[in-house]
Structures are given as structure tokens and as C-alpha cells.
Amino acid sequence: MTEASPARRRALGGLGALALAFGVVGAAHARGIVAVRVWPADEYTRITIESDAALRASAQQLGGPDRLVIDIDDVELDDALRELVGKVRPDDPFIAAVRVGQYQPRVVRLVVDLKQPVQPQQFALEPVAAYRHRLVFDLHPTVEPDPLLALIRDKERAEQQAQRAVRDALGEFIGSLDRAPAPASSAPVQTPAPRAPSPTLQKKIDRLIVVAIDPGHGGEDPGAIGPTGLREKDVVLAVARALRDRLNREPGMRAMLTRDADYFVPLHERVRKARRVQADLFVSIHADAFMRREARGASVYALSTNGASSAAARWMAQRENASDLVGGINVRAADAHVMRALLDMSTTAQIKDSLKVGREVLGQMRHVGHLHKREVEQAGFAVLKAPDIPSILVETAFISNPDEERKLRDARYQRRLVDALAAGIGRYFAKNPPLARSRTL
Ligand SMILES: [Zn+2]
Structure with a gap:
């Protein structure tokens, strides 16, 4: 989805290596960005910035309007970082848009415009599997929504339905007693407890x-x-x-x-x-x-x-x-x-x-x-x-x-x-x- 193509991966990796090779002319410490990815989900949205060397970054959240400002040191604004702008999906629950700019000669600033305040988590990952260094920003909601509420509501609805079914069955049962010939004695009406609902219905409620x-x-x-x-x-x-x-x-x-x-x-x-x-x-x-x-x-x-x-x-x-x-x-x-x-x-x-x-x-x-x-x-x-x-x-x-x-x-x-x-x-x-x-x- 948001994955850079292998060809692009290689090309960018190559540029990074090139920059290192020409270190003497001053590009030595600029980190090469390999790929950027955005993974939106209701639970949290993740932004991953993959690079050929570990990145240093600081983030601060600002209000009115809500936004997360991320400054990444020692990088030049390049096409890979610019791609981030187009990778935000309209249905992202947390991110409205991303803006990027060369804030200072060696600092790229990302401004993440938020749809709601977030609890950001920032961490770095060492190279593993096919990945180089990764800098990760996970944007969690400030109040953890209960993704299971729907299931529980669903469950309650199902139980209510089952209970209604039992009531109907009981009603039918009582009705059948009513229809039965009246007992000789005038003893008070007994509730038909022992033969309550069928085992299947009982299980549904239980x-x-x-x-x-x-x-x-x-x-x-x-x-x-x-x-x-x-x-x-x-x-x-x-x-x-x-x-x-x-x-x-x-x-x-x-x-x-x-x-x-x-x-x-x-x-x-x-x-x-x-x-x-x-x-x-x-x-x-x-x-x-x-x-x-x-x-x-x-x-x-x-x-x-x-x-x-x-x-x-x-x-x-x-x-x-x-x-x-x-x-x-x-x-x-x-x-x-x-x-x-x-x-x-x-x-x-x-x-x-x-x-x-x-x-x-x-x-x-x-x-x-x-x-x-x-x-x-x-x-x-x-x-x-x-x-x-x-x-x-x-x-x-x-x-x-x-x-x-x-x-x-x-x-x-x-x-x-x-x-x-x-x-x-x-x-x-x-x-x-x-x-x-x-x-x-
Ligand atoms: Zn598996």
C-alpha cells in the first residue's frame, strides 16, 4: 500500500551510500531517507520513516488547531519525505494532513495536522528483516476507545433476543397449562418451574x-x-x-x-x-x-x-x-x-x-x-x-x-x-x- 517499490528502495539506498562516500564535501552526516509509510487504523495511526542511518528527532504537540510538530535532524528534504504528504488517507482517524519543509539547513520539519488530540509515542527500531533503521510515531487517542463495545452491545442484543425467546417459550408453556383441564383442588396456581425452557434456549441465556x-x-x-x-x-x-x-x-x-x-x-x-x-x-x-x-x-x-x-x-x-x-x-x-x-x-x-x-x-x-x-x-x-x-x-x-x-x-x-x-x-x-x-x- 504505502510501501516503496524495491527499485526505489535500492535507488535511495544507493544515494545514501553515495552521500556517505562524498562525506568530505559536507553531506557526510545527512541521513538518506529510504521510505515513509503511514498505517491508519481506528486503534492508532503509525508513521514510519525508514532511513539508512538512525535518525534524531523531537516532537511536540500544539493546540488550536491540534498538530504534532516533528523536527528531524541531519536530513535534507527529499522526494521520499515529500511523499508523506500524499500518503495520508482521507479516512485516517487521526491525521488530517501532513506538511513538510526544510525548517533549517539541516532540519526537516513535519507538521502533522490532527483530527483529534493524540498521545504520541516515538521510538526507533534497529535494522531487521528487510528494513533499515526506522523512526516510528504512533498516534494513539488520548482516551482509549473500547473497540469491544460493539461486540458487547451485540452480545447484549443477542441475549435480550434469547431472553425474549425464552419468555415466549415460557408463555406458551404456561398457556398450555392454562388450557389443560383445571385441577380438582382450588390450590393457588403453581409456577411451572421444573420444566422451564428447553436446554438450547437456557444455554443461549447462560x-x-x-x-x-x-x-x-x-x-x-x-x-x-x-x-x-x-x-x-x-x-x-x-x-x-x-x-x-x-x-x-x-x-x-x-x-x-x-x-x-x-x-x-x-x-x-x-x-x-x-x-x-x-x-x-x-x-x-x-x-x-x-x-x-x-x-x-x-x-x-x-x-x-x-x-x-x-x-x-x-x-x-x-x-x-x-x-x-x-x-x-x-x-x-x-x-x-x-x-x-x-x-x-x-x-x-x-x-x-x-x-x-x-x-x-x-x-x-x-x-x-x-x-x-x-x-x-x-x-x-x-x-x-x-x-x-x-x-x-x-x-x-x-x-x-x-x-x-x-x-x-x-x-x-x-x-x-x-x-x-x-x-x-x-x-x-x-x-x-x-x-x-x-x-x-
Ligand atoms: Zn505468520
Whole structure:
């Protein structure tokens, strides 16, 4: 989307190198900008400035009108920075526009015109994967909106509907008693407590099953990229959205996504979102590359606390856990520390349930295509560490395999995949109905 083309990347990198080579004429310390990117989302908007050397910058927020003024030292205003102006989308929740100018001979000033006051976070990332140095500005809202309010409202609406259905059923039941021949005695009318509503209706009231669906990667982290350029982050978002819609059609079930746009969500944040809705299940969706291009088939993973079930599983977990490095997290943000500490309290009960749901899902995936492994594999995936939510990670296929990349693109194949995932999830809950949820949402 906002990615610079590889050719442009090389060209700019080359210029940077050139500037360094001609250091004696005074361009020595000017940093070469490689690319600029903007990732808008309701949760936060990220601006990334990628350069061939670490950048120094200071930011201040000004009011009336709200704007963020960013001064970047030792850079010349170039085309890459000017591109930022055109990369702001009209529907960006936070940014109205960006202006750039050479403020001083060696200082470029970015003025980010805001649609609302923000809590900016600024941090730098070391070169990793395909990226050079990155300077990141995350613009968070000053009041964290509850992205789950909609889900809860939805849930309440569904419960009210269910209660209405029970009332109707009860009414019918009482009505049928009324119609029955009057008892001989004139004892007061008894309420027909023991035969209340049908078990199905009762279950609807007792609880709604909430499934957190986690499309892997996003934003700065594209995930794996297929031979013809299909990006994991895009295909898993499509599958996750379809699965959400599919599960929402099930009575008594509600699904939420940990991200519903192309932006990066840190691993611990994905888990936090699931815990905030007291999800009954966490399903992370991926379509990774593998060491061997010919590798094919789906796999399902659960957490392991004592080592990985295979070398491949360990490799895959390391790869997925690197998502935070590529996607870019602010390691100084306090909540990240607290969250990581909490996530180390994983329990064996969670793993036991995760294996159960994993087996059901794997059993259904068999009908869609090849399985990479017939057993649920285990490794230390950070995203599966919710201590209290059964959590699985599904590698739907290997995007690195040309055949599987083609399938992943195919809407029909995606539909079959979604049906299999939904069927596996359904079977798990049929056998393992969740306990009543505490009503403290
Ligand atoms: Zn992945």
C-alpha cells in the first residue's frame, strides 16, 4: 500500500551510500531517507520513516488547531519525505494532513495536522528483516476507545433476543397449562418451574460463546510473501473476516477480530484484546513460508511450556515471535512489560484444552487439503500465552509453496477453509461447553 517499490528502495539506498562516500564535501552526516509509510487504523495511526542511518528527532504537540510538530535532524528534504504528504488517507482517524519543509539547513520539519488530540509515542527500531533503521510515531487517542463495545452491545442484543425467546417459550408453556383441564383442588396456581425452557434456549441465556480471531502480522509486518507476491498479512485478514462472519451466523456465538485493518498489533496486545472480552477461544490465523519451498499442508499449533514438539515447530514459533521485531513495538511502553509478565503464567489446563480444540480443527482441515502433520504440534508461541483462554495457531497453508499460494488466493478454497475452521470450533464447543461467564464485562 504505502510501501516503496524495491527499485526505489535500492535507488535511495544507493544515494545514501553515495552521500556517505562524498562525506568530505559536507553531506557526510545527512541521513538518506529510504521510505515513509503511514498505517491508519481506528486503534492508532503509525508513521514510519525508514532511513539508512538512525535518525534524531523531537516532537511536540500544539493546540488550536491540534498538530504534532516533528523536527528531524541531519536530513535534507527529499522526494521520499515529500511523499508523506500524499500518503495520508482521507479516512485516517487521526491525521488530517501532513506538511513538510526544510525548517533549517539541516532540519526537516513535519507538521502533522490532527483530527483529534493524540498521545504520541516515538521510538526507533534497529535494522531487521528487510528494513533499515526506522523512526516510528504512533498516534494513539488520548482516551482509549473500547473497540469491544460493539461486540458487547451485540452480545447484549443477542441475549435480550434469547431472553425474549425464552419468555415466549415460557408463555406458551404456561398457556398450555392454562388450557389443560383445571385441577380438582382450588390450590393457588403453581409456577411451572421444573420444566422451564428447553436446554438450547437456557444455554443461549447462560452464555454466549466468544471467539477471538487473530489475523497474523499486519502493517509494517507483512508476514511471509508468496512466490508471486501474495502477502500473508492480507490473505489471513481475508480468511479471518470470513470466519468471523461465518461464526456470527451460529446461534449463541460471537466472534471478534484482534485487527480488522492493515496495521500492526503487538503480540501481547492481541492476547489482551481476547482477554478483555473474556474470549472462550483464541484462534490465530497464519499462512507462513517454510524453510523448504516444497513444504505443503496445514498445521495446527498449541502452546508448549517445556520445549517444542519438533524442530520445525520450534522454528515456526521463533519466526512468529519475531513479528514484534518486524512489526515494531515500543519496548518502553509500560503496559507491554506488565502484559508480558502476566503471559508467563500459562497453565497446563489451558494447553490441555488447546490440544482438544486443535485436534477438532485439524480433523476438519483434513477434508480441505493436505495436512503438514497429523498431530497438533506444540511450541512456545507468544501469541498463545493467554493463561485462561484455549489458544491455537493455525497455519492454513504454506504461502511459499506455489500451489498453496494459488489456493490461498482462491475464494472457493478460502471458503472451504473457513467452513473447516468453523466446523472444528463448533465440534469443540459441542463437546466442551464453556462455563458461565462472570458478568463483569
Ligand atoms: Zn505468520
